[in-house]
Amino acid sequence: MSRLGLWPGLALSVGAGALVALQSRYNGELGSELGSSYVAALISCCVGIGVLLVLTLSSRRATAGLGAAVTMLRRRGVPLWALSGGFAGAFLVLAQSAAVRSLGASLFAVGSVAGQTLTGLVLDRFGLGTGTRVPIRPLRALGAALAVVAVLVAGLGVHAVASVSWLVILPLLAGAGTGWQAAVNGRLRQATGSTLIATLLNFSVGLAALILTAVVAVLLTGMPTTWPANPLAYLGGAAGVAYVLLVTFVVRATGVLLLGLSTVAGQLLASVVLDAFLPLGPRPDASVLIGILLSLAAVVVAATPGHGVTAASRPRLPRPR
Template structure:
């Protein structure tokens, strides 16, 4: 798969993520509980994937291969299989910090952590299996991506409230980049995107259920659940987001995957505001300018054609050099 198709695919994933955010946001608003909506989304996605796994011999074989690899310690470790916890932490941090910081500042913080972490993860060769150096073009593209987000949400930054809580979205964004890398590694090991997505949803659901259990003790269980069917499809959309990311990261690396997803999210948010506006949503020049900058950022970063070294080969060379030095 050429890199250009991988980048285009990541933009589609970003569009689906924007649509999922709209669905989960609407459910959270109806329930008055974003965490409950997140449990429904993750749990619904997990149930759908378990049905697919039951009907797919390849997915079941993927879990067998993954189990053998973890037990033997070759290629993957147990702690690398819990990337879904990072997705759960992002959702949890949204429920805590987004309303206090403002959505705009929360978004800037999350994307900052995601882009910076993407550079580091690619440098270490996690997820995609090759190391990508910190070249001028890649760093410039990352900076442009951050500027694009700031420009896109500039109209709402005035509503944001600076606080030490901005550390939460920074950490959450950092975790998302790591999650994408680990899901890619799980997919390669299991040779099944369904297996990777199922494991992601399972670990994320467990983490969210634990957090939701604590919330129930404090606030009680939501009693009025909406009956509109489309409010419960967020988990199904999430399957394509997680599964698509696990497949694409091998071809794009984490940084380009993240930047492509951000571009798709911005485009998706603009289209949704035009076609399916909600109360308080509106299109402003900053959003359009942010989309143009995001696309430019992807173009700049993807134009880097520097040599990429397989992570295992790089590790072997370092080991040989250490032996020679000794």
């Protein structure tokens, strides 16, 4: 069980959010250059799986843990729904590859806030991420409301109005999936006893889903004819691995809602920096910057002492046999 405190957990969550912005930037470039978001998402996931396999095989403990996890799955020692976070991760990568070029990393990040925030409130209420039911108290609700207001304000920018289309639905759904992914991965980590193994299982499920969608896409439209010359465009999967490792580790310290809010803050800040200096889509304007400040305020309000998940409040859940 992690003894990580609330505020260190929030600091790590902000860093995880910055990794999501980096992942979005790289996956967006890969999808744009290939002309196929499905193939780009598959490549990104394959890179992530490769990184995870290297980490796993370089550790005897992790290798033994992988064998134990496979045995546990065969014996149904962990519910199958706990593996569904992989589908959410696959959809996030697919949405990044398809939408970041048109929306920009900043608007994509802002669009995912609503899904993350509302999903976090519900999941914390039922204790799906932490093992502890966290009631929707006034300050938590206010923090979530501020995050939603940040979405609305950031969406009022001139470039946002010109870019709003059905593509905005993708980051909204991806944000909701991110909250669910963090919750079920926290349970998967508890069941396997390893953040690394839980992340590898998560990526494996996502890989299976992306292989299926990429095969269908290639059969319908053919293989990409151009490939990115920039090697950094292929690193989205590595950033995704680092993100999942971090959020799987800290979710029991922060709860799903605070995890979502703090990763959003880091994602927004990093997205603005990337859009300003390494633009792939529209550059952020003043409304996006105001939205970032509101998101940061939402994190502080929702993280007020007494509204997080502390070590003393975490139940000692039995490990599956």
